[in-house]
Amino acid sequence: MITREEAERLRQETEIVPVAKVIRSGQVLEITGDLLLIGDVNPGGTVKATGNIFIMGALKGLAHAGTEGNIEAVIAASVMKPSQLRISDCINRAPDHVPEEESRVMECAYISDSQQIVVDRLQVLMKKRPSLTRFEGGL
Structure with a gap:
């Protein structure tokens, strides 16, 4: 048994909050739970979530x-061209040199076993964070 307050807190922490907007310079968007942002985060803009961030x-x-x-x-x-990435207490700033070639591959960032933020192709995410998906089913 859990209290209503505990149940509400648990719901907020596990909820995916969809937001459709552009975060402009100087704006800060803070979410309890996971953030699904349909839009851009411009230079100088900030998004924060207690859970995951999907842009x-x-x-x-x-x-x-x-x-x-x-x-x-x-x-x-x-x-993925952030000015800075933070996950929990780990910080990773933008690289000094960004290649001229535009990447068309979705990317993700996570904390590696060596406690560093790693940016990689989205496809590796299911191997690194198998508990990320709640999908169950199939034959």
């Missing part, structure tokens, strides 16, 4: 997932 657009600002210490949190974006 269907360009991430060019700051993203902070797992703000309350969740080291299993991930950040995924259609275009």
